[in-house]
Amino acid sequence: MSQHSTPGHSRADLTKTQKFSIAGVATLGAAALAFSLVPGSSEATTQAADVSPVAFAVSADAQQSVHAGVSKQQSNADKQAKDAAAKAAADKKAADEAAAKKKAEDERKAKETASRAAARKPVYANNLDGWIRQSLDIMKAKGIPxxxxxxxxxxxxxxxxxxxxxxxxxxxxxxxxxxxxLLQVIKPTFDAYHVEGTSTNIYDPVANITAAANYAADRYGSMDNVNGAY
Structure with a gap:
């Protein structure tokens, strides 16, 4: 019995030492864990520093992309507006040219028509035959028999x-x-039956014949029906 050491005492001392060691290790581990999780720690700061620039860079790219898109849309809108204005100007120019061309063509045709009409216009002799024939043409145009x-x-x-x-x-x-x-018309009758387009001078042969024929048509149906003083 006296040759053995006291086992209980040695085990108690080792156990206390181990407890302190374990406690120290645990404390250090907890401290290390707590340090790593504290927001103010250098690692957290480093991580925040690392993340923030990346987020800012993405936001700037997005803004640049939106700005570029808006600028492109505005550029397209400006180009479309310019194209539309150019087309409208071209259409107006074409329309003006077409109108001018048509006007010139109409004027040319009118001149040709007038020229043909002038060429066809009868030339009446300045005598009794010519006066009667001219009066007859006027009477025909006015519906006077x-x-x-x-x-x-x-x-x-x-x-x-x-x-x-x-x-x-x-x-x-x-x-x-x-x-x-020529047809012995009194002035009141001449004035009342004067035919528009002829002279207002009662001595004018064509005006005198036409007015007298107009009166005879109204009074007798036609100068053809007059065979004496009328």
Whole structure:
């Protein structure tokens, strides 16, 4: 019994030492773990420093991308507006040119028509035959009936073909309105039955014939129906 050491005492001392060692290791481990998790630690700061620039770089790229997209859209819109304005200007120019061309063509055709009309326009002789024929053309245009024969016959009876003839002895002359001209028309009758487009001079042969024919058409149906004083 005296040769053995006291086992209980040695085990107790070792156990206490081990406990301190374990406690120290545990404390150091906890401290190390706590240090690694504290937000103010150097590792956390390093991680924050590492993350923040990356996030900023992505945001800047996104903004640049959006700005580039907007700029491109604006550029496209400006180009489309310019293209539309250019097209509108080109269309207007084409329309103006077409209108000018049509106007010139219309004027050319009008001149040709006038030229042909002038070429076809009859030239009336300045005599009884020419006066009657010109009157007949006007009468036809105005819808006044009468024939060459009817006009010629009555003219010869009334004035013998003298456009300046004046009757100074009949009742009309006595009343102060003598019969005048080729068909011996008094001034009130001439004024009432004057045909537009002819002279207002009662001595004008064409105007005198046409007004008298207009009166005869109204009173007798046509100068052709007149065979005596009318």
């Amino acid at each position: 009468g024939s060459y024969e009817g006009l010629h016959r009555n003219i010869l009876r009334e004035s013998s073909g003298n456009p300046n003839a004046i009757n100074g002895w009949d009742i009309n002359a006595i009343n102060g309105t003598p019969s005048i001209g």
